[in-house]
Amino acid sequence: MTEEFDFIIVGAGTAGCVLANRLTENGKYSVLLLEAGGSDLSIWIQMPIGYGRTFFDRRINWMYDTEPVESLGGRRSYWPRGKVIGGSGSINAMVYVRGQPRDFDDWKALGNVGWGWDDVLPFFKKSEDFDWHSAHHGRGGPQHVTDISSHVHPVCHSFVETAQALGFPASSDFNGARPEGVGYYQINTRGGWRASTANAFLHPARKRKSLALRTHAHAQRILFEGKRAVGVAYSHKGADRIAKARREVILSGGAINSPQLLMLSGVGDAGQLQKSGIDPVVDAKGVGRNLQDHIAVSYFYKVRTATLNDVLHPMLGKIRAGLRYMADRAGPLSLSVNQSGGFVRSDATKLHPNLQLYFSPVSYTKTPLSERKLLNPDPFSAFLLSHNPCRPTSRGHIELACADPKAYPVIHPNYLATQADIDDVLAGNRLLRQLVRTRPLADIITEELIPGPTIEGDEALLADFRARADTVYHPTSTCMMGSDPAASVVDARLKVHRVEGLRVIDASVFPTITSGNTNAPTVMVAEKGAAMVLEDAK
Known part of the structure; x- marks a missing residue:
């Protein structure tokens, strides 16, 4: 079965x-959209704090x-990614x-x-519907951004x-005029529900006759005629199918799946492709290289004041939180635990x-990682404090x-492959300890649970980081993106070098990782990329 569309989007x-x-x-x-x-x-x-239940759900997670x-x-390192x-915007912390x-x-x-x-600022603003008027934010865009500072x-x-x-x-x-400093995170929610790009952009567009969505459609390879991408071969409901693209094929599978599909299709390091039995279309050694990610460690503290543990650990607390959420989409279930x-x-x-610092008014030290549910925190008052280098240089x-x-x-x-990254880790470790020894935090802490008071000094704290640190899920x-076809994969218009009719538009094109969570800049890249595609289509 073969269909034909102007554009095919994979992912x-x-x-x-x-x-x-x-x-x-x-x-x-x-447009054909394959997922x-x-x-x-x-x-x-859809419930914001429910992402704790999707962390290990193979039905929706790679x-x-x-x-x-x-x-x-x-x-x-365990890397959850949305399937x-x-x-991943459907399973992230928003x-x-x-x-x-x-x-x-x-x-x-x-x-x-x-x-x-x-x-890029105009494209951030274009997608956004912010809670209040600001020269640095958009109003009326598809995706709502909630200011939670009065609800933390x-x-x-x-x-x-x-x-x-x-x-x-x-x-x-x-995200305003002074992004440096400490404060409260904004989150993608609307009316107490998750405001993913699926809810904000896709579902409103599904009624359009020009859009065809295929779920459970696994892309197998990009089809080429010479050096031009002309379609996609994919499996759907047990059958192999082909879709042809009159204009362009666009990969939006993310930092793992987009390079994978390029390589499966013959765009990658020719020597490596031939070892896998794949005939090269283009010898593109940059495909799959330059991977960056944020890596963090959390310190856990027992305190003498109430935290979210006191609300969400007891069964009665869970029931109350659930009833409140059902009544008016408010309370702790309407938020992320990443609050400040x-x-x-x-x-x-x-x-x-x-x-980058994270302060979360919750802890889950007693539950193995593979069994953690964010609705079942520790049975005592505690919080966690985390740090990660903003701009790691390891690749x-x-x-x-x-x-x-x-x-x-x-x-x-390839985490911590450079001395610069190790130096930032050491600085972050020292800063966490300095924070918890300073008032008013020092006044409420009764015990450092992890790593514990016996772990002192740069050598011991670095060893602890190596033993416990993990991804922040930002590959x-x-x-x-770059101007040199030998080192990069796409140009500044997100077109794959040395082929025609093929773009990549997702977080995989970032030249360097951004300072912070990567979902918002991915939305920006998609907004700017879409504008480029439409401009070139003229």
């Missing part, structure tokens, strides 16, 4: 949902594992962070014309006051924030395990 994740909406908005073009997963219509997806990471003592409409302006100015400085902060748990205020006591500035808006934090410089020599890679499209790719994160840059 109905964060970026793919935006593209499907924008490319069908004017009614001129037909390997299924429906996002689950209470555990549940990747990396190869053993030498710098983490040979441990593997569902909305992609934190809305654009990144620091200099992140994008750095993109531009690397030769990516049109990707500086002033260039009271213990979060102690963290912000403590950080200010150490001299860190307060930021009333991490910030972007700070570890010392005065840093020109820009080099550490890993992704490669094929074999030529089978359904075989998981091999992931090498990027495996189809890196």
Whole structure:
């Protein structure tokens, strides 16, 4: 069975949902959207705090594992990624962070014309429907951004006051005029429900006749005629199908699946492809390389004041929270547990924030990772405090395990491969300890549970980081944007080098990882990418 469309988008994740909406908005073009997963219509997806239940749900989660990471003592890292409409934006913690302006100015400085902060800000604003009027935010866009500063748990205020006591500035808006400092995170919710790009962009567009959505459709390879992409071969309901693209094929599978499909289709390192029995179309050594990710560690503290543990651990508390959520979509179930934090410089020599902080009014130290549910925290009052380097310099890679499209790719994160990253980790460890020894946090802490008071000094704290740190679920840059076809994968218009009719539009094109959570900049990339596609279609 063969169908024909103007555009084929592979992946109905964060970026793919935006593209499907924008490319069908004017009614001129037909679009096929392929998604390997299924429906996002689950209470555990739509209820904000329900993401704890999707963390290990293979029905909607790819549940990747990396190869053993030498710098983490040979441990593997578990990488959940959304296999569902909305992609990872349907299972994430909903934190809305654009990144620091200099992140994008750095993109531009690397030769990516049109990707500086002033260039991308209009596309951030275009997608956004913010709670209040601001010159730095959009109103009336598809995706709602909620200011939760008046709804956070009271213990979060102690963290912000403590950080200010150490001299860190307060930021009333991490996405505003002064993104540096400490404060409260904004989240993607609307009316107490998750505001994923599936809810904000895709579902409103599904009534359009120009959009065809295929779920449980696993892309097998991109079809080429010479060096031009002309379609996609995919499996659907047990049958092999072909879809032809009159104009373009667009990959939006994310930092793991987009490079995987390129390699399966013959776009990658020719030598490696031939070892897997794949005939190269283009020798593109950058495909799957330059992988970046944020890695963090959490410290846990028992306190003498109430936290979310006291609300959500007791059965009666769960019932009350559930009834409140059912009544008016409010209360702790309508929020993320990532409520406060910030972007700070570890010392005065840093020109820009080099550490991201998270303060969560909850803990789950007694439950094994594989059994954790965010609705079942510890049976005592406690919180967790985390840090990760904002702009790690280590780079890993992704490669094929074999030529089978359904075989998981091999992931090498290569964490802590540079001294700069280790230095930032050491600075972050020291800062967490400095925070908890400063009032008012010091006044409410009764015990450091993890790593514990016996772990002192840089050597011991670094060893603890290597033993416990893990991904913050922000993989990027495996189809890196750049002007050099030998090192990058796409150009500044997100077109794959040395082929025609093929783009990648998702987090894999980031030239460098941004300072913070990566969902918001992925939406921006999709908005800007869609505008480029429509402009070129003229």
